[in-house]
Amino acid sequence: MAHQIEVERLSKHYQVHEKEPGLAGSLRAFFARKYRVVKAVEAVSFNIDAGEMVGFLGPNGAGKTTTLKVLSGLLYPTSGRANVLGFTPHRRQNEYLKQFTLVMGQKQQLMWDLPPMETFLVNQAIYEVPRADFQAILKELDDLLELGPLLKKQVRKLSLGERMKCELAAALLHRPKVLFLDEPTIGLDVTMQARIRDFIAEYNRRHGATVILTSHYMADVTALCDRIIVIDKGRLLYDGNFRALIERVAPYKVLKLQFEQQPDLSALAQFGAVARADGLTAVLHVPRAHAADTAARLLSQIEVDDINFEEPAVEDIVRQVFAGKVDGLSPEVESA
Amino acid sequence: MARKYLALMRLSWGLSLEYRAEGFIWLMTNLFNVIMLLVWLSISQAGPVNGFSSADFVAYYMIGLIVRQLTAAWSSWELSFAISEGRLSPQLLRPIHPIHQEITVNWSEKVLRMILLLPIVVAVLILTPGVSLHVTPASLLAFAISVAGAWAIYFLADYCVGILAFWTTQATAFSNVLYGLKIVLGGILAPIQMFPPAIQSLLEWLPFKYMLAFSSEIALGQATGERLLFGLAAQWAWVLALWLLMRGLWRLGIRSYGAVGA
Numbered sequence: 022m023a024h025q026i027e028v029e030r031l032s033k034h035y036q037v038h039e040k041e042p043g044l045a046g047s048l049r050a051f052f053a054r055k056y057r058v059v060k061a062v063e064a065v066s067f068n069i070d071a072g073e074m075v076g077f078l079g080p081n082g083a084g085k086t087t088t089l090k091v092l093s094g095l096l097y098p099t100s101g102r103a104n105v106l107g108f109t110p111h112r113r114q115n116e117y118l119k120q121f122t123l124v125m126g127q128k129q130q131l132m133w134d135l136p137p138m139e140t141f142l143v144n145q146a147i148y149e150v151p152r153a154d155f156q157a158i159l160k161e162l163d164d165l166l167e168l169g170p171l172l173k174k175q176v177r178k179l180s181l182g183e184r185m186k187c188e189l190a191a192a193l194l195h196r197p198k199v200l201f202l203d204e205p206t207i208g209l210d211v212t213m214q215a216r217i218r219d220f221i222a223e224y225n226r227r228h229g230a231t232v233i234l235t236s237h238y239m240a241d242v243t244a245l246c247d248r249i250i251v252i253d254k255g256r257l258l259y260d261g262n263f264r265a266l267i268e269r270v271a272p273y274k275v276l277k278l279q280f281e282q283q284p285d286l287s288a289l290a291q292f293g294a295v296a297r298a299d300g301l302t303a304v305l306h307v308p309r310a311h312a313a314d315t316a317a318r319l320l321s322q323i324e325v326d327d328i329n330f331e332e333p334a335v336e337d338i339v340r341q342v343f344a345g346k347v348d349g350l351s352p353e354v355e356s357a
Numbered sequence: 358m359a360r361k362y363l364a365l366m367r368l369s370w371g372l373s374l375e376y377r378a379e380g381f382i383w384l385m386t387n388l389f390n391v392i393m394l395l396v397w398l399s400i401s402q403a404g405p406v407n408g409f410s411s412a413d414f415v416a417y418y419m420i421g422l423i424v425r426q427l428t429a430a431w432s433s434w435e436l437s438f439a440i441s442e443g444r445l446s447p448q449l450l451r452p453i454h455p456i457h458q459e460i461t462v463n464w465s466e467k468v469l470r471m472i473l474l475l476p477i478v479v480a481v482l483i484l485t486p487g488v489s490l491h492v493t494p495a496s497l498l499a500f501a502i503s504v505a506g507a508w509a510i511y512f513l514a515d516y517c518v519g520i521l522a523f524w525t526t527q528a529t530a531f532s533n534v535l536y537g538l539k540i541v542l543g544g545i546l547a548p549i550q551m552f553p554p555a556i557q558s559l560l561e562w563l564p565f566k567y568m569l570a571f572s573s574e575i576a577l578g579q580a581t582g583e584r585l586l587f588g589l590a591a592q593w594a595w596v597l598a599l600w601l602l603m604r605g606l607w608r609l610g611i612r613s614y615g616a617v618g619a
Contacts, residue, residue, distance in 0.1 A: 035615065097613075135371050
């Protein structure tokens with residue numbers, strides 16, 4: 022097998038029925054159901070190698086979660102092929118189920134009314150983890166996530182962040198080779214997000230696990246993934262290096278300027294495109310290649326109080342990709 | 358597998374203890390057995406009905422109470438909600454069929470209920486004059502096998518009903534139908550011997566009698582010899598058939614699982 026995860030022209034269509042609101046709508050739906058096919062995933066192809074960390078980006082309903090569910094064997098694909106670790110996911114063989122994990126930020130596997138340790142022990146038995154290994158893995162997870170005091174508390178009494186830490190631990194007790202993480206940081210505060218992020222990076226570094234991550238928080242993706250796959254309306258829009266995408270969509274750096282007195286706008290324009298200028302501040306887009314000498318020239322010609330270079334906001338870039346404003350993104354080329 | 362079951366049992370037992378009050382409340386649903394017993398007692402005051410004396414009715418309904426508790430199953434509710442709300446997903450990710458967790462939940466509930474119920478039933482059987490039970494090593498063994506079979510039939514039939522939730526959101530309506538059939542045709546409303554002979558012979562071939570009445574008949578010494586062997590064979594044939602049905606339905610159903618929710 023060439024790649025650890027292979028996805029070839031994978032499609033998943035759902036049939037949903039529609040109902041007008043209200044009683045009349047209910048009656049109409051009862052006698053003549055209107056069906057509509059939703060193409061959640063449409064002919065998506067990509068390959069992922071062992072140890073890679075890949076970010077799935079896309080707006081709500083783009084097909085990210087559906088793709089992960091197909092790869093986890095929860096959903097039967099409508100057409101196309103998926104292969105993970107040499108297994109066909111939807112056949113759900115035990116040997117396959119023992120080698121990956123799916124963490125869903127909005128779904129839980131921990132038993133609500135019992136302490137997390139109870140679920141851990143059941144997982145140990147079900148995944149057939151030898152006792153010594155279990156102790157070692159639990160200790161490692163405890164070191165990284167500081168689970169200690171949480172393990173004996175009822176799950177329903179844990180905070181969201183505490184619960185997520187325990188969910189992650191429960192999902193990793195069988196030391197999976199492949200991690201599908203669907204919004205693992207959703208609803209968490211910034212500090213906890215960073216904790217989870219560091220943990221995922223550390224886990225990948227230590228065990229060489231392959232990670233596919235979806236997140237609405239761009240920071241998760243920028244911190245963890247060199248490679249991103251952008252999906253929208255079920256279709257693959259981009260697959261490749263994150264930096265390369267940024268440089269392509271935004272071949273400029275953002276130069277933020279602070280002045281002591283109102284600057285001459287026309288004078289500013291010769292250094293780059295003026296994105297914003299109000300009163301004593303201005304924002305310029307300066308071509309990447311000439312960023313440093315442009316700044317030097319500018320400083321020598323204009324009185325500046327403060328000067329600052331920034332990368333373009335990732336959110337803006339991704340929004341441009343979604344909006345179809347970026348031409349010539351041909352994903353098939355890079356994933357072939 | 359034994360180790361996996363032990364771990365699941367531990368978990369289920371923990372849940373049962375957590376929800377023990379609920380277990381005791383469910384025990385109250387057995388009042389129906391007691392009411393039917395009182396009805397038949399008043400009818401049999403004038404003399405035996407179809408060979409059943411008052412003491413026989415007491416024995417029949419008391420044993421029936423135990424069998425009913427040991428064979429109760431309700432996993433269709435849990436399963437159909439899990440399917441329609443997408444909560445089945447975490448269970449499908451584990452390398453063990455979700456039915457096994459339901460089985461252990463079912464068993465551990467029984468332990469609690471038996472602790473409460475057994476002393477009452479034993480006391481009633483001892484204190485009622487004229488009660489005679491058929492107790493030999495062979496009949497005890499046959500009783501145990503029949504209770505296991507009764508449990509398996511009802512549990513599997515109920516689980517099949519739960520599986521229907523892969524296609525319909527109204528699956529639990531069917532579980533009420535199944536429960537109703539067990540009450541009427543399984544020997545709770547009346548012992549099978551109270552039905553017309555034609556119905557009785559039809560019931561020999563249907564699964565409902567083997568969900569309950571058959572075990573009571575063994576305990577009362579009404580099913581012996583060839584009758585006993587035919588009953589056990591028919592019962593376990595139904596177990597096998599329902600097991601195959603469950604596996605087939607599951608395999609089909611899982612294809613249309615939507616794994617709804619994020």
